[in-house]
Amino acid sequence: TMFSISSAMLVALSVLALTTAPVAAGAHAEEQWVPATALPAPRRWHRMVALPDGTALVAGGVDDHGAVLRDTLIYTPDENGGRWAEGPPMATPRFAFAMVVSHDNTREGSVIALGGCSTTGCESRLASAEVYDTLTRKWRTGFPHMRSGRSHFNAAITSEGRIVVPGGLTNESGRSSAELFEPLTGEWRPIDYVFVTQAIFNFGAGTLPDNRPIMVGGVKGTLASDNEATYDYNANRWAVARPGSGFPRALFDFGFAALPNGSMLATGGAAGLGTTYDWAWRLNASTMIWHRAPRMLRTRFGHAMCTLEDGTVLVSGGATGEQGSEELTATTEIIRVGSTAEYRCVDNKCVKVSDGKAGVSHEQCSKFCGSGETLLLNQEV
Numbered sequence: 001t002m003f004s005i006s007s008a009m010l011v012a013l014s015v016l017a018l019t020t021a022p023v024a025a026g027a028h029a030e031e032q033w034v035p036a037t038a039l040p041a042p043r044r045w046h047r048m049v050a051l052p053d054g055t056a057l058v059a060g061g062v063d064d065h066g067a068v069l070r071d072t073l074i075y076t077p078d079e080n081g082g083r084w085a086e087g088p089p090m091a092t093p094r095f096a097f098a099m100v101v102s103h104d105n106t107r108e109g110s111v112i113a114l115g116g117c118s119t120t121g122c123e124s125r126l127a128s129a130e131v132y133d134t135l136t137r138k139w140r141t142g143f144p145h146m147r148s149g150r151s152h153f154n155a156a157i158t159s160e161g162r163i164v165v166p167g168g169l170t171n172e173s174g175r176s177s178a179e180l181f182e183p184l185t186g187e188w189r190p191i192d193y194v195f196v197t198q199a200i201f202n203f204g205a206g207t208l209p210d211n212r213p214i215m216v217g218g219v220k221g222t223l224a225s226d227n228e229a230t231y232d233y234n235a236n237r238w239a240v241a242r243p244g245s246g247f248p249r250a251l252f253d254f255g256f257a258a259l260p261n262g263s264m265l266a267t268g269g270a271a272g273l274g275t276t277y278d279w280a281w282r283l284n285a286s287t288m289i290w291h292r293a294p295r296m297l298r299t300r301f302g303h304a305m306c307t308l309e310d311g312t313v314l315v316s317g318g319a320t321g322e323q324g325s326e327e328l329t330a331t332t333e334i335i336r337v338g339s340t341a342e343y344r345c346v347d348n349k350c351v352k353v354s355d356g357k358a359g360v361s362h363e364q365c366s367k368f369c370g371s372g373e374t375l376l377l378n379q380e381v
Contacts, residue, residue, distance in 0.1 A: 031293075031294050031335060031336075032294050032335065033294060033295070033296050033297050033315075033333045033334065033335045034081075034297075034333065034334060034335070035081065035297065035331070035332070035333055036081040036082050036314065036332040036333055036334045037075075037080070037081040037082045037083055037084060037332065038330040038331050038332055039058070039073065039084060039316055039317055039330040039331075039332060040073070040084055040330070041063060041064070041330055042063065042064045042317060042327075042328035042329050042330040043058075043061035043062060043063050043064075043069060043317045043328065043330070044061055044062055044301075044302035044303065044317055044318045044319050044328055045060075045061050045062050045095040045096045045302050046058055046059060046060050046061025046062075046069070046095065046304050046316075046317060047059055047060060047061075047097060047098070047099035047113070047304055048075075048099075048304035048305065048306045048314070048316055049099055049100070049101050049111055049306050050101070050306045050307055050308050050309060051074075051101070051109070051111070051134055052101075052109045052134060052309070053134070053309075054076075054077065054308060054309040054310060055074050055075055055076050055077075055308075056074070056075040056306055056308060056314055057072060057073075057074060057075075057087060057111060057132065058072060058073040058074075058075065058087075058304065058316060058317075059071075059072045059087075059090055059094070059099060059111075059113060059132075060072075060090060060093065060094040060095055060097060060113070060116065061095050061304075061317070062095045062120075062328075063328070064327075064328040066120050067120070068093040068094070068095050068117065068118055068119060068120060069093055069094075069095070070089045070090040070091070070092060070093035070094065071086070071087075071089050071090075072086075072087035072088060072089060072090065072132075073085065073086065073087055074086075074087045075314065075316075077308060077310065077312060077314075081332075081334075082314075082332075082334075087137075088132075088137060088138055088139055089139070090113060090130055090132075090139050091130050091139055091140075091141050092118055092126065092128060092130065093118045094113060094115075094116035094117070094118055094126065095116055095117055095151075096116050096117055096122075096151045096152040096153075096202075097113055097114055097115050097116025097117075097126070097151065097153075098113070098114045098115060098116075098153055098154050098155035098165065098168075098205075099111060099112065099113045099114070099155075100112050100114075100155050100156070100157040100163060101157070102157060102161050102163075102183075103159070103161070109133075109134040109135070110131050110132065110133055110134065111131065111132035111134065112129060112130075112131050112132075112143060112157075112163070113129060113130050113131075113132070114129045114146060114155060114163070114165070115127060115128070115129070115146060115149060115150045115151060115153065115165075115168070116151050117151045122151055124149060124171060125149035125150050125151040125169065125170060125171050126149050126150075126151070127145040127146045127147070127148060127149040127150070128141070128145050129141075129143040129144065129145060129146065130143060131143050144181065144186055144187060144188060145188075146165065146179060146181075146188050147177075147179050147188045147189075147190065148170045148171070148172075148177055148179065149170060149171045150165070150167075150168035150169060150170045150171075150176070151168060151169050151201075152168055152169045152201040152202050153165060153166070153167055153168025153169070153201055153202075153203070153205075154203060154204060154205035154206075154215075154256070155205055156205045156206050156207045156213035156214065156215070156231075157207060158207055158211050158213065158233070159207075159211050160183065160211075161183035162180055162181060162182060162183065162233065163180065163181035164178070164180050164191070164205075164213040164231055165178060165179050165180070165181075166178050166193075166194065166200070166203065166205055166213070166215040166229075166231070166238075167193070167194070167195070167199065167200040167201060167203065167215070167218070168199075168200075168201050169199060169201045170199070175198075175199055176193065176195070176198075176199035176200060176201070177190060177193050178190070178191050178192065178193040178194070179191060180233075191231075191236055192231075192236050192237050192238055193238075194215075194227070194229050194238045194240060195220060195221075198220050198221040199220075199221065200215075200218045200219065200220045200221075200225065200227065201218055201219050201252075202217075202218050202219050202252035202253045203215050203216060203217050203218025203219075203225075203227070203252065204216045204217055204218070204254060204255075204256030204266060205256065206256055206257065206258050206264055207258065208230065208262070208264070208285045209262035209285050210285070212230045212231060212232065213230065213231040214228070214229070214230045214231075214264070215227070215228075215229050215231075215238075216228045216229075216246070216247040216256065216264075216266065217247050217249070217250070217251045217252055217254060217266070217269065218251075218252050219252045223250070223272075224250040224251060224252050224270075224271050224272045225247075225250055225252075226243075226246055226247045226248070226249060226250045226251070227240070227241075227246065227247065228240070228241040228246030228247045229241065241288075247266075247290065248281050248290045249269070249271065249277070249279075249281075250271055251266075251269035251270065251271055251277070252269060252270055252271075252301075253268075253269055253270050253301040253302045253318075254266050254267060254268050254269025254270075254277075254301065255267040255268055255269075255300070255303050255304065255305030255315055255318075256305065257305045257306050257307050257313065258307060259282070259307055259311070259313070260307065260311045262285045262286075263282050263283060263284055263285060264282065264283040264285065265280060265281070265282050265283075265293060265305075265307075265313060266280065266281045266282075266283070267279075267280045267296055267300070267303075267305055267315060268280070268296060268299060268300035268301055268303060268315075268318070269300075269301050270301040270323050272323070273323075274322040274323045274324055274325075275322070275323070276299040276300070276301050276319075276320075276321070276322060276323055276326070277299055277301075278295045278296040278297070278298055278299045278300065279292070279295055279296075280292070280293040280294060280295060280296060281293055294335060296315065296333060297331075297333050298320050298329075298331065298333075299320050299321065300315065300318040300319070300320055300329070301318055301319055301323070301326075302317075302318045302319050303315055303316060303317050303318025303319075304316050304317060304318070311336065312334050312335070312336050313334060313335045314332065314333075314334050315332060315333050315334070316332045317329060317330060317331075317332070
């Protein structure tokens with residue numbers, strides 16, 4: 001069954017759950033998660049992306065009865081935690097799929113859903129794709145299929161519209177592959193795969209400010225992984241971080257999203273042996289060092305996360321509690337990253353360092369400058 005794939009098997013993982021890479025200490029109290037309006041019903045293994053109009057789109061997943069969903073929801077932020085409305089259903093029910101937003105010249109603002117499973121037992125993984133047009137607000141099929149059916153994966157999209165799929169579970173048991181969609185040709189092609197002899201799945205994926213795709217964490221073979229790798233398109237090679245210097249925990253099924261200032265944020269996740277987390281970490285894309293960020297309000301795994309146009313990070317659904325006895329949740333939470341210039345504490349003085357969309361304000365900086373505390377969502381030690 002589906003749950004034997006993603007719960008029973010993963011509960012039995014043997015993992016060093018406390019494997020640690022360098023992580024900076026504590027986060028300042030100004031940046032905290034707060035509850036937002038709950039989903040209409042619990043779901044997990046869904047996907048969520050921010051839309052150009054400031055809203056967010058939730059699609060697919062599995063409900064608390066195990067049914068695979070094809071419905072979608074639109075989140076509109078407001079001062080009362082936001083509101084949810086029904087969106088147009090996808091053509092195919094999907095869970096554990098990938099979803100990206102394309103901003104290239106031919107698919108401006110389009111949402112592309114790739115692969116996943118359409119049945120509870122995930123008997124055959126999908127290679128198909130469909131596109132949500134943000135102008136017509138309708139889904140359409142016809143997007144080129146991937147070379148392999150795959151599930152339990154995520155994808156990264158570059159500024160040119162190239163979609164990089166680093167792994168996932170495929171219909172070939174125990175093995176995986178990587179592929180790339182080239183918008184100029186409209187075709188998928190195989191690319192370098194990091195783990196030749198093992199499948200990697202339930203990882204996080206995104207795109208760094210320098211346009212390099214990144215993949216972190218996941219399950220490698222049968223073990224939770226602290227893997228971190230970046231992809232060089234011109235060389236067709238993944239550069240893997242040396243052990244102990246990459247992703248700060250061996251984790252899977254966590255939330256992963258880019259922040260407006262170019263950082264990457266990871267939240268929650270599971271580590272096997274029943275362990276789940278409410279922790280969060282932020283990757284400084286300039287130094288490639290991870291820092292602790294404010295903890296979420298509850299443990300979550302199999303949830304979805306995105307960063308809205310105003311810089312607010314939204315987390316929705318997933319499962320909470322220990323793995324194996326978890327409960328699906330409809331709860332959501334947000335953290336406001338800010339919308340002002342970035343200031344840094346230099347010699348006990350707040351110095352403006354950028355006009356970034358989501359930096360630390362002078363008021364925030366002045367509250368901790370000289371105290372040794374750090375606003376780790378936006379600022380470096």
